[in-house]
Amino acid sequence: MSVQALPSQPSSLQIARQLAQEFAQTAAERDAQGGTPKAERDALRASGLLALSIPTQFGGLGASWSETFEVVREFAKVDSSIAHVFGFQHLMLATVRLFARPDQWQPWFEQTARKNWFWGNALNPLDTRTLVRTFAGWREFSGKKSFCSGASDSEMLIASASDESAGGRLLIAAIPSGRTGITLHDDWNNIGQRQTDSGSVTFERVRVEENELLLDPGPLSTPFACLRPLIAQLHFSNIFLGIAEGALEEAREYTLKEGRPWFKSKARHVSEDPYILAHYGEFWLGLESVRVLAERAAALLDEAWQKEHALGSDERARLAIAISTAKVAATRVGLDLCSRLFEVTGARATHAALRLDRHWRNLRTQTLHDPVDYKIQELGEWALSQTRPTPSFYS
Numbered sequence: 001m002s003v004q005a006l007p008s009q010p011s012s013l014q015i016a017r018q019l020a021q022e023f024a025q026t027a028a029e030r031d032a033q034g035g036t037p038k039a040e041r042d043a044l045r046a047s048g049l050l051a052l053s054i055p056t057q058f059g060g061l062g063a064s065w066s067e068t069f070e071v072v073r074e075f076a077k078v079d080s081s082i083a084h085v086f087g088f089q090h091l092m093l094a095t096v097r098l099f100a101r102p103d104q105w106q107p108w109f110e111q112t113a114r115k116n117w118f119w120g121n122a123l124n125p126l127d128t129r130t131l132v133r134t135f136a137g138w139r140e141f142s143g144k145k146s147f148c149s150g151a152s153d154s155e156m157l158i159a160s161a162s163d164e165s166a167g168g169r170l171l172i173a174a175i176p177s178g179r180t181g182i183t184l185h186d187d188w189n190n191i192g193q194r195q196t197d198s199g200s201v202t203f204e205r206v207r208v209e210e211n212e213l214l215l216d217p218g219p220l221s222t223p224f225a226c227l228r229p230l231i232a233q234l235h236f237s238n239i240f241l242g243i244a245e246g247a248l249e250e251a252r253e254y255t256l257k258e259g260r261p262w263f264k265s266k267a268r269h270v271s272e273d274p275y276i277l278a279h280y281g282e283f284w285l286g287l288e289s290v291r292v293l294a295e296r297a298a299a300l301l302d303e304a305w306q307k308e309h310a311l312g313s314d315e316r317a318r319l320a321i322a323i324s325t326a327k328v329a330a331t332r333v334g335l336d337l338c339s340r341l342f343e344v345t346g347a348r349a350t351h352a353a354l355r356l357d358r359h360w361r362n363l364r365t366q367t368l369h370d371p372v373d374y375k376i377q378e379l380g381e382w383a384l385s386q387t388r389p390t391p392s393f394y395s
Contacts, residue, residue, distance in 0.1 A: 013070060016047075019044070019049075020075055023040055023043075023078050024079065031195070036186070037195045050089055051112060058106060058110045058113060064305075065298055065301045065302050066295070066299060066301075069238040072086060072087040072238045072242065073242035076239045076240075076243050076245075077246030078246055080239055080246075080359075080363075083242060084196045084239060085118075087239065088121055089150065091231055092156075092158045093108075093119060094227070094231050095228055096214060098228050099218055100174070100215075100216065108156070117154075119154060120154030120177060120184075120197070121150055121157070122145045123172065125160060129143040130143030130161040131143050131162055134163070139171065139208045140207060141159060141206045142204060142205050143161065144203070145159070145160075146199075151197055152184050152197035156175070157182070157201070158172065159206075159208075172219060173213050182202070183204070184199075184201055185199045192361035192362040219393065222309060223315070226391040227305065227316070227319075229391070229393055229394050230320055233327055234298060234301060236327065237327040238294055239366065240290075240334040240367065241334065243362055244334040247337060247359035247360075248283055251344055251345050255271070258346075258348065261273055280344060286336065293325055297319070297326045300318070316391070317389060320388075320391075324375045324379055325379060328375050328376060332372070335363055338359040342356070378395065
């Protein structure tokens with residue numbers, strides 16, 4: 001009697017690729033309309049991928065950072081807005097893991113995995129308009145925050161407020177998005193990343209309980225806690241890489257199907273044109289270089305994450321350099337490719353319905369939030385004097 005093999009479960013990457021195929025069908029149209037990608041966010045909820053980075057003992061899929069960023073890249077190839085909010089989901093989970101006590105983050109992990117919670121961001125430490133008042137046993141947040149990616153259609157928020165009575169100390173909390181006094185504004189209307197829900201949030205006397213504050217160990221307290229900004233930087237590096245990979249694939253398909261040799265060319269087909277081939281060779285070389293840097297940085301992050309509180313400041317510094325290197329390369333290569341892709345697709349590829357410009361717009365919008373010049377300065381200080389980058393909320 002033969003034993004029939006049970007069907008194998010699809011991997012997280014296979015699930016992501018299937019979702020990406022679905023997202024790709026409406027990506028250009030949704031780029032035009034902006035707003036919240038509600039159907040796509042619900043598809044992510046149903047997929048189980050919101051628990052991708054949560055350890056299995058808390059109901060998650062137990063993925064490493066390398067595996068998580070591979071999924072981010074898969075989404076970024078077709079829809080960088082979806083990749084943005086999906087990656088921020090895991091950045092927010094990392095935030096509570098790094099800044100909070102186990103009796104806080106473990107229940108949040110379990111509920112996220114069980115209820116398919118989406119986490120949004122209202123942290124933005126550079127926006128100090130939200131202030132905190134202290135009462136007996138609780139705090140009150142009042143003010144406004146900008147660039148609150150993923151806040152709309154979320155169940156939980158990571159929010160921050162400045163405590164002026166403590167010299168402007170930043171207090172960070174994990175609170176339900178629907179709490180009384182929180183208003184999520186639909187006011188994000190930028191040229192790129194148009195469905196990241198990165199608008200503003202208003203806090204009107206929002207009550208925050210003591211057990212919702214992320215105080216122990218808190219931000220920037222240990223080398224392990226200082227991994228949070230590095231995770232954010234590597235998240236963006238993978239978005240930039242994914243955007244460029246997707247742009248190259250769209251350009252390639254258009255060139256092969258619609259491209260025509262220039263009338264002065266002796267080539268019979270566009271695929272034989274030496275100038276077209278030279279461009280594609282440069283695109284490939286740039287992307288392969290970024291892939292190696294991004295994957296190396298992710299592997300180093302996995303090692304650092306596993307060490308937890310045994311992580312040393314020297315190891316953290318080397319990881320920061322590896323991630324900055326990948327981000328600078330991803331920024332430069334991505335912007336170059338997304339601009340020059342029209343040189344291999346031609347004038348007809350500028351038809352508005354194709355929206356091939358969205359790749360450049362998305363990349364240009366996101367890269368401006370962290371000027372690459374300062375990353376290069378850090379790399380120069382390291383290369384010349386072996387000066388370690390100083391941990392902050394951004395590096």
